[in-house]
Amino acid sequence: MCGIAGYFQINNRQQNDRQTLKRMIFPVRHRGPDDFGFFVGKTTGLAHARLSIIDLEGGRQPIANEDRTLWIIFNGEIFNYPELRAELLKKGHIFTTHSDTEVILHLYEEKGTDCLADLNGQFAIAIHDTKKQALFLARDRMGIRPLFYTHHNGSFYFASEVKSIFSAHHALPRQINQHVLSEIFTFWSPVGEKSIFSGIKQLLPGHFMEVTDSGIHEPQCYWSIPFCPDEPGKRSEQEYAAELRELLIDAVRIRLRADVPVGAYLSGGLDSSAITSLVKNYTNNPLKTFSVTFSDKVYDESAEQNEIKEYLGTDHNQIVCSYKDIAESFPEVILHTETPILRTAPVPLFLLSQLVHQNQYKVVLTGEGADEIMGGYDIFKEAKIRAFIHAQPNSIYRPQLLKRLYPYMALSPAKFVEFARKSFAADADTHDLFYAHRPRWKTTSGTHIFLSNQVLEQGKELVKGLDYMHNNLKGLDFFNRAQYLECKTLMANYLLSSQGDRMAMAHSVEGRFPFLDHRVVEFAGRIPTYYKMKALNEKNILKQAMEDILPPHIVRRKKQPYMAPDISSFFAEKEPDYLDYFLSPSLLNEAGLFKPKAVEKLLEKCRKKSRQGFRENMAFVGILSSQIVYEKMIKNFKLAT
Secondary structure (H helix, E strand, C coil): CCEEEEEEECCCCCCCCHHHHHHHHHHHHHHCCCEEEEEECCCEEEEEEECCCCCCCCCCCCEECCCCCEEEEEEEEECCHHHHHHHHHHCCCCCCCCCHHHHHHHHHHHHHHHHHHHCCEEEEEEEEECCCCEEEEEECCCCCCCCEEEEECCEEEEECCHHHHHCCCCCCCCCECHHHHHHHHHHCCCCCCECCECCCEECCCCEEEEEECCEECCCEECCCCCCCCCCCCCCCHHHHHHHHHHHHHHHHHHHCCCCCCEEEECCCCHHHHHHHHHHHHHCCCCCEEEEEEECCCCCCCHHHHHHHHHHHCCEEEEEEECHHHHHHHHHHHHHHHCCCCCCCCHHHHHHHHHHHHHCCCCEEECCCCHHHHHCCCHHHHHHHHHHHHHHCCCCCCHHHHHHHHCCCCCCCHHHHHHHHHHHHCCCCCCCCCCCCCHHHHHHHHHHHHHECHHHHHHCCCCHHHHHHHHHHHCCCCHHHHHHHHHHHHHHHHHHCHHHHHHHHHCCCCEEECHHHCHHHHHHHCCCCHHHHCECCECCHHHHHHHCCCCCHHHHCCCCCCCCCCCHHHHHCCCCCCCHHHHCCHHHHHHHCCECHHHHHHHHHHHHCCCCCCHHHHHHHHHHHHHHHHHHHHHHCCCCCC
């Protein structure tokens, strides 16, 4: 995995050069510390920071085609590159390297933008066509690898991270997008192509775009997450499970392709255990695994991790994460996320990738994505229970169902209906296209009491901003609608970004995601809902696919959501010195994002160690991370020299 950056001069022939490229690539050297490469053409500049994984000696970028009319830089991996290379050799293409990068270039020569349909991988691509004087950009189907861009004074700039774009020119405007901030404090992450910075957009997952002398062409979608369940009775559960297993075996097999060792994360849950067991049973790859544990036992899964590592016989490495570790690393983590977050969960993953790097590994397989595509989250169960309550208002099973989902809730049947109505909108219309997610958005919106009046004004009617999804949601049942929304609103911009790419690449580690192989995702979209979650048994088909290569109690173990301590990380032990600065009334007033008096009261409550609810925990982490983004990316951002 690597870092890319560059520019295209639309109608600005003077100002950009190699020095611009150096300034842009230097801030993302953590993404590719092994090598740097540059191309400076008539209109276009390309810069690359390389993390060497395939063709260690010969894969230096940028790479040119046979007649040097096309130049490519690339962040990512193409897992089916040997097969594509063999086909291109038959067609007469001449290769100068053994890298997957060069395969993309010759495939682009053959097929143009249609080449994207042949790629199985995770990528952000930039190709400069010197004949057309055009720049082609593309991003992988799921949005695993980032690609940001902006247009300023006749120049188009793009990069893997925003700090590269800000480094291109001192006059580039840097400002918090208050509308996007209110989106984060509602949906947990930015929604759509806008970033937290005004004027900085990202190419959406499954999209490509072109920039020419005539300007920036509208991005085009080449793939979208499909949810098209098969007709009832078309296939049995066993047939779905068997095909899923075969697809996952191949997805794992091709993701082990590398010229460096490949390890795996092991959380103790079903998803990472499934990936690791497939590596053990169907490949010859050495089993080196990595996990994070917590000193706070509420969040700790070390017993489960030790059990599965003993069963699979892996060479296992653990790191223990304390409150102090989270507090100390938080500002650096936010410098990498480049966006406000509402949970501290990315921090332990930042420390985990540091452990991988210290063990001199560059690549790990992870189980991320299984919950979204196979139906594993509690929000899907919650929607199913609420739909049942709505359809069967007099059923005696209603309290038991909600208690099964939230066992810590000791509810009496008499109080249950009112509780469910208030907390989960159980009487809401199940035909509402956003039915599953409205309770979460309502709970998160409780944090709005801290937002400044300007931000509140920018964030009016946020949910109406999602109306463009209507056409894709119509015709789906509430369960598939919930999956679609989870994938579109949270997966790329939070799970795969703030918890994924940014935390791994902070320590030069590449995560690979077998569950997000597009063949697996397309297959999962065809599984009928009643097989995907049978009664309240989440990921039913995945469990059946894994039941003879994992112990039954591991397959059937109750899912524990991945979380980390939030407010307690900053106040349970020694309070970090930086809180007084980032949350000072003067910096809060200067940033203009939050109400200083409301923040002061929350801070006092935290210092008294009063019990905090979900909303206070999200608000505190969100306010602190926003202030850090403001201070480090707006107020005191330093251009590389």
